[in-house]
Amino acid sequence: MVALTARALAAAGVGVVLLDPHGTGDSGGDFADARWPTWLADVQTAAAWAEAETGGPVGLWGLRLGALLAAQAVAAAPARFARLVLWAPVARGETFLTQFLRIRVAAAMGDGQAGGGESTKALRAAWDAGETVEVAGYEVAPALAAAMDAAALADAPPPATLPVDWFELVAEEGRDPAPGARKAAEAWTGAGARVAVDPVVGDPFWSLQEIALAPNLIAATVAALTRGAP
Amino acid sequence: MSALEDVKDVLRDTLQLGARADAFDASTPLFGSLPEFDSMAVVTVITALEERFDFVVDDDEITAEVFETVGSLAEFVESKT
Structure with missing residues (x-):
């Protein structure tokens, strides 16, 4: 799903670096050695590399816990990032x-x-x-x-000027995003961020046993990132 | 919507049951009977119920009795909402 979206974005002219933070996926290290600050540093390193490689503005895109990590990375270095794309972000690490x-x-x-x-x-x-x-x-x-326990979206609101694309998956047309997502988004709005939660119909592919896709989410993400700032 | 329909909805969405869930009633056995319903699925279903109804499930509420049938799960949801 992530790789498919990355390819779709690349085809639309948006370069994508997919990051496996230390101890996860194809990256070095064991998960037992994984630490939250290391992951945050990995994000900044990848962003710096992407910036140097493309010369263009750099945004962050994250799914679930990765979205929370991305939001913290933006809050830590607001000037570096031009955009934040969240897929069903984990609002509270403790939960x-x-x-x-x-x-x-x-x-x-x-x-x-x-x-x-x-x-x-x-x-x-x-x-x-x-x-x-x-x-x-x-x-x-x-x-x-x-560190995960202490991490919360509410504590890492993006700057008011940063365009945020926040997508939540819903089971069918007309359903509202889950209350947790709405509360977290309200906390950001209260902190001055301009954010709207965009419900997209699709399966929560990350939690399903069978490999599943959410084609609407890919389409909505590509559309958001190719039409400029929202 | 009744708790039973809500539970069927959540099971359909989280376990990708599709039309199979339509045939579910209160007596349909879940944990230990439905092949998709393993411990991972239990966690996914609890999370989906919490997000949908905005309640919190305690550890000691995660029992084989609660997850025995569609009906027992619906009763549990009713008791929490």
Whole structure:
């Protein structure tokens, strides 16, 4: 989905660098060594490279947790970025992390340990004790968990002058984006940012077991980035 | 919309069940019966319900009983909203 969109953007004349932050995807390092500030630095490094390579204005585009990371990167270096594109951003890292930990809680439920097996509270206590917690194959270090817990879109509003394209996927035409997204967008508006959440009909492809596409999202993203500032 | 229809909607959307979900009723078994309904799916469904209804699910509410059937999940949603 991301690669398809990158190709569609490239075909429309928008250069794209896809980033696997340290410890993820094809990048070096183990996930256990992944840290939030390292990821933020990776984003700035990639942006600097793209800027030098193209000479053009650079924007950031992020999906879910990557969108939260992108928003923080923009807030840290507002002058560097000309644009921010968000796909269903994680509004609060803490909520996301709890949902992630539930994979273990739900797995324990399958093992017949309902209620007594695992709890997000106990797993969080392990982080507090300095232990790395493994969830769904990811070794999450305490420092990464703490940084994710503290990350929130509301604390990283973009400058008022920065065009933001914020897309949320909805199941059918006429549905509103989820309340969490609306609240986060309101917090940004309150901080002076010009932002509107654009609902796009499509499947939440990142959470589905089968590989799924959201063609409307690709089209809406390419359209937004090729028509200039909104 | 009733909680039962809401739950069917969420299951249809999150598990890509399509028309299969139309045949669901309160007695349709979920966890341990529906092949798509593994622990990952449980998490996805909880998240979708939280986002849709803006409530928070506690750890001790994630039980095999709640996810036993479409009806038990609908009852749970009703109790939370």
